Amino acid sequence: MSVDRGRPRTAVRTAVVWEVLREALADLAARVEVVRVLDIGGGTGGFAVPLAELGFSVTVIDPSPDALAALERRAAEAGTATLVTGVQGDADQVVELVGAEAVEAVVCHNVLEVVEDPDHALAQIGTVLRPGGVASILAANRVAAVVARVAAGRLADARHLLAAADGSAGEGDPLARRFSMDELMDLISGAGLVPRHSHGVRVFADIAPAALLDIDPQAVDDLIALEHAAAEDPAYATLATGLHVLADRLPR
Ligand SMILES: C[S@@+](CC[C@H](N)C(=O)[O-])C[C@H]1O[C@@H](n2cnc3c(N)ncnc32)[C@H](O)[C@@H]1O
Known part of the structure; x- marks a missing residue:
């Protein structure tokens, strides 16, 4: 995914995550015969289709039929229809839908906030994930959400959000929760995955x-x-x- 001059802000927002993910998958592809990618909550294919353009086979699980229809169109337009499969479903049902140890890589971006x-x-x-596989997890940062409300002059909202234990503003907030880096790391470790690399994304983009x-x-x-320079500095x-974390399922 090179800089998209038609959508510059999207390009700026996704540049660092994309670089890190692309390098991790290239590294994996050099070590294993096949890299199958599962994009949970992959929506309209903002990552899935560019990954397919690199030659990866990508399955997107998403509950939204509209998103899956847009994914299908996007994959067809990019000439990657044979590499992209959309499956309607929920993050809760992933193993039921695709099986255990079924893929070498999982992408789960901007989804843990809503499940x-x-x-x-x-x-x-x-x-x-198969042993030796990698997960790319991206989730909303609770601190930045408070700062954004202050910057927008929404001080009461900022105070409310700052005090909320789950990092959600409650009614009217599309996100059920936001995370600190420590909370996200604990969740990932609790699932038996080993964080390899973590950084902040969209430090300045917004x-x-x-x-x-x-x-x-x-x-x-x-x-x-x-953004690249800030991602280097915790x-x-x-x-x-x-908050972006790459995490490994260790080889057996
Ligand atoms: C903010 S979008 C993120 C899309 C994409 N992952 C990205 O980062 O560009 C959230 C996506 O999660 C999907 N979603 C909502 N609830 C979900 C759930 N329980 N399990 C899986 N996906 C879900 C939505 O349909 C939507 O496509």
């Missing part, structure tokens, strides 16, 4: 003026460079909109 039971969803990921990205192509490159993860 019924994140412990159960992570346990499914640990079971569906606070840089949107208009700047539309009028100045150099700003897109500069912001992506800033101190910036506190401010990041997203």
Whole structure:
């Protein structure tokens, strides 16, 4: 996924996660014969289709028929229809749907915030992965959500969210929870996976003026460079909109 000049902010938001994921899958492909990817809550294929363009076979599990229809169209337009399979279902049902130890890689991006039971969803990921496989987990950071509300002048909302134990603002908030990096790491370890690499993503992407990205192509490159640099420094993860962790299921 190179910089998408048509959608510069999306490109900036996804650049670091994409680089880390692409490298992890290339590394895996060099070690094992086949890399099958399962994208849980993969939606319309923002990651699944570019992964298929790299030659990976990707199954997307998502409860939304509309998202799966859009995924199918997107895969066809990209000429990757044979590599992308959409399956309607829930993160809770992953093992039931595809079996245990069925894939070498799992992508679970921006989904743990909305599932019924994140412990159960992570346990499914640990079971569906083959030993030696890798999971890419991306979840919303509770601190950044509070900061964003303050920046938008929504101070009462910010106070409410800051005090919420689950990191959700409750009614009207599309997310049932948000995480700190420690909470996310504990969830992942609790599923028997071993975190290999963690970083913050969208440290600056959501606070840089949107208009700047539309009028100045150099700003897109500069912001992506800033995102890469901030991802290298754990101190910036506190401010990041997203928390990204690569975790391994250790070989037997
Ligand atoms: C914010 S979107 C993320 C899409 C994609 N993973 C990404 O990062 O671009 C959340 C996705 O999770 C799906 N979803 C919602 N509840 C789910 C559940 N219980 N299990 C699996 N996916 C779910 C939604 O349909 C939607 O496609």
